[in-house]
Amino acid sequence: MITSDDELDAKLRQLFADDRLGGLQPKEGAGETIVAGARRRRNRRKTMTAAGGVAMASVLVVGGVTFAKVQERDTQAAMSTAASQAAASGAAPESTGGGGTALPAPPGQTSQSNSAPLTTSTTQKTTPTTAAKPDGPTKIMTGSLLGHSGLGNLTLGMTEAQLTAAGIIFAKESGTTCAFGKVTKVTGQVGDIRIYLSETAGVTAILPASSHTPEGVGTGSTVEDVGTIYKVPTNGQLPSVNLGTTSYEFALSNSKVKSVVLKANNRQGCG
Incomplete structure (x- = not known):
C-alpha cells in the first residue's frame, strides 16, 4: 500500500522507465501531470474519508444527546405517573434517600423504603341505644x-x-x-x-x-x-x-x- 505522495511519485516514475513499455516514452511533462492527478485523487479520498469521519462523529454526538433527552423525558413521565397513582390511591409516594421520588417496583420485586410499615386499624362497632323518652305527656293522635x-x-x-x-x-x-x-x-x-x-x-x-x-x-x-x-x-x-x-x-x-x-x-x- 502506498502511504505517501513521494512514494507514489517514485512508483510512477519507475513505471515510465520500465523497459517493458517497449521504448514508449510519454510526452514531456506527462509524468508530472499523471503524478499531479494521482495526488489530487489521493487528497480527495483523504478529504472524503475525513469528512465522513466528522459526519459520523456528528451523528453519534447528536444521537447521544437525543437519546439522553428521550431517556430523561421517559424518566420524568414515569415519575409523574407513579406520583399520580400514589395520589389517586391515597398513599404517599416512596421517598428515596436523596429527596427524590422512587418509581414503583416492577412485578416480582419488593420496593424498599425508609417509611414505617403500614398498620391496619380495627374500628369497633357500637350498638346504637334507644333514646330516652323525653319528659312530658304522651299525645294520642288516633281515632x-x-x-x-x-x-x-x-x-x-x-x-x-x-x-x-x-x-x-x-x-x-x-x-x-x-x-x-x-x-x-x-x-x-x-x-x-x-x-x-x-x-x-x-x-x-x-x-x-x-x-x-x-x-x-x-x-x-x-x-x-x-x-x-x-x-x-x-x-x-x-x-x-x-x-x-x-x-x-x-x-x-x-x-x-x-x-x-x-x-x-x-x-x-x-x-
Whole structure:
C-alpha cells in the first residue's frame, strides 16, 4: 500500500522507465501531470474519508444527546405517573434517600423504603341505644278528631233537620224528647259515633267510640297525661274539662282513657 505522495511519485516514475513499455516514452511533462492527478485523487479520498469521519462523529454526538433527552423525558413521565397513582390511591409516594421520588417496583420485586410499615386499624362497632323518652305527656293522635264544638260536619246544637241537610243519617235507638242513637256519614268518622238529640236544644252530646282531642288526649291516654295537658288535678280520677260553652268528659278503664265525650254545657237535661 502506498502511504505517501513521494512514494507514489517514485512508483510512477519507475513505471515510465520500465523497459517493458517497449521504448514508449510519454510526452514531456506527462509524468508530472499523471503524478499531479494521482495526488489530487489521493487528497480527495483523504478529504472524503475525513469528512465522513466528522459526519459520523456528528451523528453519534447528536444521537447521544437525543437519546439522553428521550431517556430523561421517559424518566420524568414515569415519575409523574407513579406520583399520580400514589395520589389517586391515597398513599404517599416512596421517598428515596436523596429527596427524590422512587418509581414503583416492577412485578416480582419488593420496593424498599425508609417509611414505617403500614398498620391496619380495627374500628369497633357500637350498638346504637334507644333514646330516652323525653319528659312530658304522651299525645294520642288516633281515632276521630273530636274538636271543641263537634266532629267533622257534626256539631253540637244541630237539629234533626240540620243533620239530614248535612247528609248525616241518625238512627234513633231510644228516647223521644231526648233521643239517643247512632249517626253515620259523618266526615272524619272513625268507628261508631252516637249522639244525644234534644227536641229543643238539638245535639247535646257526641260520643265517639275512638277519638282524640286537638290537644292530644284520646283513647289510651293515662290519667296523669290528661291532668298535665289540661292542667287539672286528677287524684286518680278525671273531672270534666270546661272549654267555655262545651266540655270534655272522660270514661276510664284501668287508669286510662277509654273514650272522650263532648257535651254542651247547656244540655237542658238531655245527655
